[in-house]
Each structure stands twice: as structure tokens, then as C-alpha cells.
Amino acid sequence: MNDTGPVLPRGYDEMPIPFGWFAVALSTELAAGEVKTLEYFATEFVIWRGEQGEVHAVDPFCPHLGAHLGVNSDVVGDDLRCPFHHWRFNGEGGVTDIPYTEVIPPKLKRSCLPAWPVCEVDGVIFVWYHPRRAAPKWEVARLPECPEGEWILAETHDWVIDIHCQEITENGQDYAHFGAVHGVPFAPAGEMKIDGWVRRSTVVAEMETPRGLMTGKIDVTATGPGQSMTEFIDVTHVVQSQQVTPIDAHRTHLRWQMYHIPGLSDGRLRVTAARMRDLVKQVNQDIPIWNRKRFHDKPLLVKGDGPILAYRQQYAKYYDFDDDAEPGNIAARH
Ligand code: FES
Numbered sequence: 001m002n003d004t005g006p007v008l009p010r011g012y013d014e015m016p017i018p019f020g021w022f023a024v025a026l027s028t029e030l031a032a033g034e035v036k037t038l039e040y041f042a043t044e045f046v047i048w049r050g051e052q053g054e055v056h057a058v059d060p061f062c063p064h065l066g067a068h069l070g071v072n073s074d075v076v077g078d079d080l081r082c083p084f085h086h087w088r089f090n091g092e093g094g095v096t097d098i099p100y101t102e103v104i105p106p107k108l109k110r111s112c113l114p115a116w117p118v119c120e121v122d123g124v125i126f127v128w129y130h131p132r133r134a135a136p137k138w139e140v141a142r143l144p145e146c147p148e149g150e151w152i153l154a155e156t157h158d159w160v161i162d163i164h165c166q167e168i169t170e171n172g173q174d175y176a177h178f179g180a181v182h183g184v185p186f187a188p189a190g191e192m193k194i195d196g197w198v199r200r201s202t203v204v205a206e207m208e209t210p211r212g213l214m215t216g217k218i219d220v221t222a223t224g225p226g227q228s229m230t231e232f233i234d235v236t237h238v239v240q241s242q243q244v245t246p247i248d249a250h251r252t253h254l255r256w257q258m259y260h261i262p263g264l265s266d267g268r269l270r271v272t273a274a275r276m277r278d279l280v281k282q283v284n285q286d287i288p289i290w291n292r293k294r295f296h297d298k299p300l301l302v303k304g305d306g307p308i309l310a311y312r313q314q315y316a317k318y319y320d321f322d323d324d325a326e327p328g329n330i331a332a333r334h
């Protein structure tokens with residue numbers, strides 16, 4: 001028992017952690033010369049930003065005599081220096097300097113410390129996670145084209161939620177909950193298309209606004225299991241860049257960066273801010289359910305539930321850990 005009730009199995013022990021690009025920090029959270037130990041994917045790793053600005057990630061233990069590279073280490077130039085005997089490593093995990101030895105064995109120079117692929121896009125640092133360390137299979141998505149000028153970053157949010165990451169992104173395909181949980185007055189009419197590692201959905205929903213009911217369009221492009229961009233086009237034009245990152249099979253770190261178009265009048269800025277508040281309100285409506293639900297691998301679904309099974313069919317590809325795993329193509333209309 002905990003203080004809210006018995007802790008029942010929730011099905012997550014049986015669910016693997018998917019492979020993919022996952023956000024591990026915002027760019028602003030890692031200054032040049034800074035080192036951090038991060039805990040995601042039921043493991044840990046060390047990231048640092050070199051003095052030139054590039055971010056690198058490696059396994060935590062020094063291959064020499066095993067010091068933890070996130071504790072009392074430092075950045076020298078673009079390299080990470082181990083605190084124990086001052087070996088230096090580059091972003092590929094190769095040794096670049098050993099202060100007390102003249103010749104570094106070529107094998108150590110090439111690479112002796114497993115490195116993680118890193119990519120920094122639109123203010124977010126991503127690493128590629130694959131339990132067998134297969135190479136990245138797709139590229140991190142960028143913000144959509146801004147219709148005028150550049151997107152303005154208005155808000156960032158993040159939450160740690162007691163749920164497997166697959167369940168958070170399933171929420172968008174769960175059409176019936178929009179009415180029950182979020183008060184959307186009519187079940188949204190949507191379309192979902194899966195194209196390789198990318199899933200696109202368009203949902204047209206009636207929304208209550210201060211000016212009465214209006215039709216809004218929501219375009220979601222999910223690239224892999226860890227990243228999605230949602231464009232809300234109604235009285236405002238907002239992009240919600242979302243990343244979900246598994247801490248382990250039971251906990252997920254959810255991040256949002258919310259952007260709007262430039263040059264908005266005060267009136268439209270107010271509407272935009274209200275729209276963003278509403279999105280945050282919606283996730284806060286989902287979270288209590290997410291924190292305590294369980295995963296049913298054979299849910300009782302009826303007409304109107306949305307393309308949940310098509311979503312799961314694609315998602316299963318992220319658990320195919322063979323190096324040559326290929327995506328499928330699935331289309332579902334509702
Ligand atoms: S343990 Fe890292 S340099 Fe020796």
C-alpha cells in the first residue's frame with residue numbers, strides 16, 4: 001500500500017523501452033564546458049558540451065580504471081577529462097591524451113568508450129537510444145516551416161509521469177477521451193497515416209471558445225516514439241513541440257516547447273496565451289489518469305475509440321531490436 005492505495009501491477013514490466021531519438025535536455029540546460037550525468041532508458045550516461053559548443057554523450061564509466069565520468073570530471077577543449085588519471089576522451093569515445101604516457105595505443109585512440117549519437121535541434125538535445133546500439137534509423141524532425149518569419153518560443157513545460165512512454169502518445173489516437181476528459185463537445189473526426197517511422201494525424205475538432213463553437217484543425221507529426229510536432233490552426237497558430245523520454249519502463253519525462261507566429265496583435269497574443277494555457281490544462285487533466293492506469297494489451301475497443309490498434313501496430317516496430325528492422329506502412333481512417 002502507498003498513501004493512495006495498493007500498488008498493483010500495471011503491465012509495464014513486460015514492456016520494453018523502445019529505440020529512437022529521445023530528448024535528454026534543453027540546450028539551455030547545458031552550457032559550454034558543462035558535464036552532466038543523465039538517467040534515462042533505465043541506465044545512465046554522461047553528456048558534456050565542448051568549448052566549441054558541440055554536445056557529446058558517452059557511457060558513464062571510464063574504460064581505464066572505472067571512474068564515473070560524471071563526477072569531478074571536466075571539459076578540456078572539446079574533450080572530457082576523467083578525474084581519476086586525467087585521460088581525455090573525444091565525442092567518439094577515443095582517447096586523445098594520457099598525461100603520463102608518450103604513446104597512446106591506436107586501439108584506444110580510435111574508440112574505447114561507447115559513445116551515444118547526439119543531435120541538437122531547435123533548442124533540444126537528443127540522444128539515440130537502442131538497446132543493441134544499432135545506428136540511428138531516421139533523423140530528428142525540425143519545427144515546421146513558419147508561415148511568416150520565425151517561430152517565437154513562448155513557453156516551455158515538463159512533467160515526470162508514472163507511465164510507460166507508449167501510453168502517452170497513444171492518448172492522441174484515443175478519440176473518445178477528448179470528450180470525457182477534456183470536454184471537447186463532439187468526438188473529433190480524424191485521419192491517421194503511417195509512413196515509415198513517421199505518423200501523421202489530422203484531427204478536426206469542434207472547440208468551445210469565448211466566441212462560441214469553432215472548428216479547429218490539429219496536425220500531428222510524430223517522428224519515432226520520442227518526438228512529435230503538433231500544429232494548432234484555429235483562431236491562433238501554435239506549434240507544440242513535444243518529446244517523451246523514458247526514464248525507465250514505468251516513468252516518462254514529457255517536455256513541451258510552445259511556439260507562435262511572430263507579429264501578433266495584443267488581442268491575438270491573448271488568445272494564443274489562452275490556447276497554450278488550455279493545452280497545459282488538458283495535459284493536467286490527463287496526468288492523474290496516466291499516473292495510475294494500466295496497460296491492457298487486449299483492450300475492449302468499440303467503434304469510435306480511434307485508431308489505437310493501428311498506432312500500436314506501428315509502435316511495435318520500435319521494439320524490433322534487430323539491426324535491420326524496417327518500419328511498416330499502415331493507414332487508418334476514422
Ligand atoms: S579511471 Fe579514468 S583515467 Fe583512469
Ligand SMILES: [Fe+2]
Pocket residue numbers: 171177181182282286
Ligand atoms: Fe488527453
